[in-house]
Amino acid sequence: MGQHKWAEQAPDEDFFRILTPDGSLVGDAPDLDDATLLGMYRALVLTRAYETHTIRMQRRGELSVTAQSMYEEAVGLGAAAALREGDWCFPSYRQFAAHLYWGVPMDRTLAVLRGGAPETIAEHLPLEKPPGVTFTPYGVILGTNVLNAAGSAMADKLNGRDTVTLAFTGEGSTSEGDFHDALNFAAVFKAPLVVVVHNNQWAISTPAHRQHAAPTFAHKALAHGLPGERVDGNDVLAMYQKTREAVDRARAGGGPTLIEAVTYRVVDHNTSDSAEVYRDQALAEHWKQFDPRPRFEAYLSARGLFSEALREQYEADCLTEVQAAAARALALPRSDPMTMFDSQLQGDPGWHLRLQQRELAAELSGVNPFTSIDPETLA
């Protein structure tokens, strides 16, 4: 373990907030009905149950690397709840709450993390009901997805549709050129795009102050000529409110918005990371008091929607749901190696792939591909 740990600067608390960490209101609560609020709360409980389970599965060798959003769920949840049916989302790998709020099936997500081919997953886990919001495969090289999201929003603008595209990225990938291309293109074309920078202050081991020298990540909007908001990312109501304003503005033709969601990565970057190597874990402990869940519960409680019994019921239901999804994902047959040739070029994949498919098929049946295939038979 290295001796040096990065010095860390706590972020400025100069941001938009509706709920204080103790759950009291410091602004007007958004106009959300009881059913929606409870739906959001259930998605929060489900996300935590899902992520807790994925760590266990990963440690048992049942999943590849997984990332968690624990203590940061309000970012994805509040933003995604501001969308409506028919909208599009280009997520990062830390927005499970957004996925789960819109009903992206956990069994499929887990099957992806088990390394299953998408064709196998689609065949064995058919979608009962497609999610109301279309989620693209999450960006692994973050930043690239924001630019594709700008293109998605441009397509809606050019066709006069009132659909909105939401993109998530991390504070680290605001250093990538793709991020700036995205803001620039979206602003120039007044595209209906909302970009959420999930600022959890760590890009694996690189602290936010090594990413940039601007006062805040919301400042990036200024140079590109679009509104920039800085929001308490641990306040689900604040995330909802500011995203909703941005979504409404985009839908009405007012163009894109950048939202910096300020939070803290309490957990490791992913299951392959050990944060204690490079940072003082006392600060992570400190940030646990800003957990978005108790303050949302306090708000629901004040509205007469919350009780310990409700939480216990949700937790029990969600655990059952997660376990059932995990069982379905684990029951999936291993992907046929031949599926690697699927979803390449449409129609004839060409001579090379036709030959190589036959070579793999020969290997799979224990035959020497180099002596058993006559290339002259490849029409």
Added chain:
Amino acid sequence: MNAPTTGTTDLNLVQAVNQALRDELARDPAVRVMGYDIGPIGGVFRATEGLYDAFGGERVIDTPLSENGLIGAAVGMAMRGERPVVEIQFLGFLYNAFGQFVCLMSNVRERSGGQFSVPMTIRTPFGGGIKPLQFHSESTESYLIHTPGVRVVCPSTPAEAKGLLAASIRCDDPVVFLEHSRLYRAFREPVPDAPYVLPLDQARVVREGRDVTVLAWGAMVHTARQAIDEMAVDAELIDLRVLAPLDVKTILDSVRRTGRCVIVHEARRTLGLGAELSALVNEHVFDCLKAPVRRVTAFDVQFPENQTEDFYLPDIRRVRHGIESVLQYKF
């Protein structure tokens, strides 16, 4: 080719490209031509001349100056059902967009198990001979061909360009369409007036012959043709037309008959497409060969300055030397 026989007009290659773009814009409202300097100015080579006036700024879209922004935005548009046709001003400028090209444009369909397609086309001038500045003369098609999930097309004549570009735009896969800048105004030929498509899976036999197979694409088809004509050799000249995926059958059938193979390309030699073509011949028709495969290429150096580029690019003499070397070869 399935071109109609009625009505032709003599066009050069850039005019043929313009006509194909015009036809496809008129045929399909999802087609959007995008790039910088493509609107009122009509492109630095004038490939999009008149299209902005005819179709307006929402179909012929001038964008900010960013290749990466263009490719990445076009990928997102294509995922939403548009059919973007992006102009990259020179192939050497595509490097700035390499991440979006490799990780998204050619990858989204496979990664999503076919849920999302990217039916977009990148048009870009390439190749040497017009003596501009650095990065305006690249023949780095190998960077593109090495990437799975993308088609790479390269026409050698105006009539070929029109039909292959229409086919590329209509294709549901991502396509890179390489237009040799030296050919843009090199010559005219009769081009059918009506829209037509040419196949994206067939090489073109330019000239039949018995003694040696010569493989080329783009401007090198013409250099090779001139060398063959000067030598009065009975060579079979094949214009690959599509560099990925390759029409291997046409190539191997030809070399099986001639027993000799010369590959001519403007790209650098090491890992140029000639390396793959040579390997294919050696792997699959070795027992028909009367001589080792010869690659006639540029050298493994940066594209040189204007005064020395003629010595870098394969010319008629270098092609002749290549053909002579295989014809004279004795085991």
